[in-house]
Amino acid sequence: MSKLSLYDFKILSDHEQYDVVFSEGTFIDALIEENTRYPLYAVYLFFVEIEYNVAKNKIVGKTSFVTVDKLNRYSRLMD
Secondary structure, three states: OOOOOHHHHHOOOHHHHHHHHHHHOEEEEEEEEOOEEEEEEEEOOEEEEEEEEOOOOEEEEEEEEOOHHHHHHHHHHHO
C-alpha cells in the first residue's frame, strides 16, 4: 500500500485500519493503566494508539492523530 494521509486512513474500514497499523506501522511503546494497555504506533506521518483490554484479551478501540500534544502522555518514555 502506498503512503496514506491521516484523512485517507480514517476513511478506511476498521479492519483495513488495523491491517495498516499492524502490517505497516512501527511500534513505539505502550502505556499500561490497570487492565488496559495502550500500544502506540507510528504510521507514515501520523500516530495510532490502540486500546487493548488485557482482562478480556480484546482490542476495544483506537485513536489516530498527528498533533504532538496527544503524545504528552508518552513523554515519560523519552526520559
